[in-house]
Amino acid sequence: MDDFSIIGKPTAMIDAAEKTTGSGKYTDDISVPGMLVGKILHSPYPHARIKSIDTRRAEALDGVVALVIGKDAPNPYGILPVGHDEHALALDKVRYVGDNVACVAAVSEAIAERALELIDVEYEVLPAYFDPEESMKAKTHLIHDNKPGNLEKDYHHAFGDPDKGFAEADHVAEARFIANEVTHAAMEPHSTLASFELDPHTGNMGRLTVWSSTQVPYYLQHKLSLVLEMPMAQIRVIKPLVGGGFGGKSEVIPLEIIAAVAARKAQAPVKITYTREEVFWAHRGRPRTIIDLKTGIKNDGRITAVKARVVQDGGAYCSYGVVTILYSGALLGALYDIPHIQYDGYRVLTNKPACGAMRGHGTVNVRFAFESQLDELAAKIGMDSAEIRQRNLLKPPCVTVNGLRVQSYGLPECIAKTVERSGWKQRKGKLPKGRGLGIACSHYVSGAANSIIRSDMPHSTVNIKIDRDGGVVVYTGASEIGQGSDTMTAQVAAEVLGCSLARVRVIAADTDLTPIDIGSYSSRVTFMAGNATLRAAEDVKKRIAAAAAKKMNCAAEEIVFRDDLVFKKGSAAPAVKRDRAEEAEMTQAGASVSGRVEGQILRGSLQQKRKEEGPKEWMTFEEAVVAAIDFHGALSGTGSYAPPPEARGGKHKGGGVGPSPAYSYSAQVAEVSVDEDTGEVTVHKVWAAHDCGRALNPVSVEGQIIGSVWMGMGQALTEEMIWKDGMLMNAGMLEYRSPSSVESPEVEPIIVESIDPEGPFGAKECSEGSLAATIPAISNAIYDAVGVRLHESPFTPERVLAALRAKRKEKALNLTEGVDPTAPERFREHGGALCFKNKGPERHALDAARRETATPVGGAD
């Protein structure tokens, strides 16, 4: 059964050449005639009321075509139906440094930038909240008037009997963990091009086309329709190549709406591309999270209960926040067998850019805390830290105490394989001083079982069209963002239809052409769009088989599709190959001259001859297709996927987040060394086993595993958004410290295949689940190396050194001692990109980076 011809084989992505030659088009690479450049004016204050905006000086500037402000598009929107708290441009208040105030559409970038400086905005500065625990105490100057205590949402869940669970425990550990804020920093800055057409019947502005760097074209179409008050059918969203998302493009980002609003007012196409600094302000990354965690275990290592109180510093808008805080609690389940879970989650608003979904959405920070504490407990009872994880395995198929259905479960094999490959048993505890090994596990959903917009619609639909040319065209709304979505689609279609990959063309993510797919988020594409593709291909295959069966005088069930051939089961590939070879010989000898017969191009006279012959044992794919079209009239297939009701989770409030038709599993061992003098941590190698169900394309699966581990390592060691009074101090790729090739460890990906009963060919997700295990694997390895348990990520030299000094009972080292936070002098003081000047937030008067606007050298032009 495992004899596949396309899937399971390392395959270059079908768009690889576009990427390596530079011919592929990303949104910012697209231009249309008459296109204007849009630039956005951002708030310099973290929290302020807009008293007035005077745009006259800016509008008078030669080259400025339109200027839009909040009242040009006052309808609220937000990615979640419960969180419609954003506006295209601020209506009355700005809520973070970088919030959107106005947009200029001009004939050039330089003119648009100059115009921004001519917009006069009068603000009334309000007290601002930067710390979530302080923000929760707020009585006045709320960030949103309808959110008392600046609380976006809180959830309180108890599954099983947590008190009883803790009473049964022999050992209990309790601690506070803090994971600082990180962001996606995808290489492609967000970009949107919006263009209206004139309607031939009314003569007015009609349809809108938007090209955008999005992971969710359908949601974008939906939100545009809300804000612009246009029917969805009048809006076409096209997703060109997307230069990485990681969740940062999985909701509607302000520029996507602003570009459309500006294009409407300018009556001309408008393109907005964020600068790198604006990308950091747009953010939607992983929130700073405070986790108060308590775990109880028996002497044999079995977990009796877990209690978590999680506070997320969500930023100024809801974004995906309600979902994030639910994931943090829900995915305490489904990895290990935990009988009693108590969860209290608080999503808090602060005056900083909104946090949203980022790779491993909601699960990563809590997983860091949990896996660290489990390690601590293992040490307490003197148990090996790999073994304590093996003691707490689920016994699937099962439903967890919080209502998550688990079927395929490759975690035991993942642990066994990483332990074996890393030489865990021989090397753990025997490495030289300062060097250590750590293990941790994680898991993730293969697509959320419930969509954001509650409805019974399928989560993915795929159409396939096959025409007389023998070409297979797959129409899918699934969004390729670099993860290999289009390639997976082509592979699944080709495998089912037994045709070559070259025959398949994928048309994706264009709301005019492709059926609805809810997008690339929650690691849902392979599972859901893959299943829809599989069903569409089976649907069209059935039609071809019926026609071919007639030609071959057999039952349709006996027809086999493989290697671009259609033949009777058992009618032996040898015969086909022999015939094929003869044909090839004859065609090479010149027997083939393409001719136009009956209005169609046939490959040659041989094919025509074969067509006229009686019943045969085999047909080429084209012959079968032509026969099917002659028989049915047209050839198309459709398939869709919706998660089964039994996988949609419990009935409790918030129970819709966390359930998935299948979960991926990961186990990782990290080997690190710690310099005890400087506190610097070096990761030497990570062994990462990941249960992806079945690896449809092993190159892609390994790439996703390595990429997840690498991104987790970034969060563990260097990446951190540093704030001072609501201002991001490190809004640049180097200042944010995204690891380069010299800082990146070797990652050994180990593919584990548990063959999920509902996945397409057994496949599950592989793009997110691995990330969460890396951070605790590294922190556990640091403990193994130098005996300190770090409770705050990232594990920077300062934090490691502080922990080492505390352990040695030395005086705490305050590296920021004597530094005025309003005028920091250490390396992050310049606060980000060079492009900041004159259009970013206003600097503190003492800030060295502040420069008065001076006449450029050489005079004005």
Place this chain on the structure above:
Amino acid sequence: MKKELIELKVNGRGHELAIEPSALLLDVLRQDLGLTGSKRGCDESSCGACTVLVDGVAMMSCTLLAASCEGQEITTVEGVSEHGSLAAIQKAYGDWGGAQCGFCTPGFIMTVKSLLAENSDPTEDEVRMALSSNLCRCTGYSQMYEAIRSAVAAERQGMAAK
């Protein structure tokens, strides 16, 4: 600012262009010549997505004045394919998963080209050092090393065949 005429030689072809003296090479390539393969990832020479070769040397075109490149030989990613086929390094990046979202890929291809021109058989450490001028957020870089190794081997085989 008043435009001035300059002559730029890009991928072996000469172009006469009217540009502002302050125009950056990246903007001229992308906007004036339509060569959008070179990408803008940051504006400040920190990500390397805009890397091109100027007289064979890898340079970041986002902080390079176009006017300063007059008389020099500029190669962009569009000029890497040979005789209508993918160059070995381009093929290898596809085969080994060196490109995922592909946005950083043109910059990496140019950096690797310049590395291999100087050192036809680099060690992994040398590769890591050379690639550190460019950032990637998808791959964790690992699959790029394999791609480069395989491209080096393919080039060598190609040479031997001749």
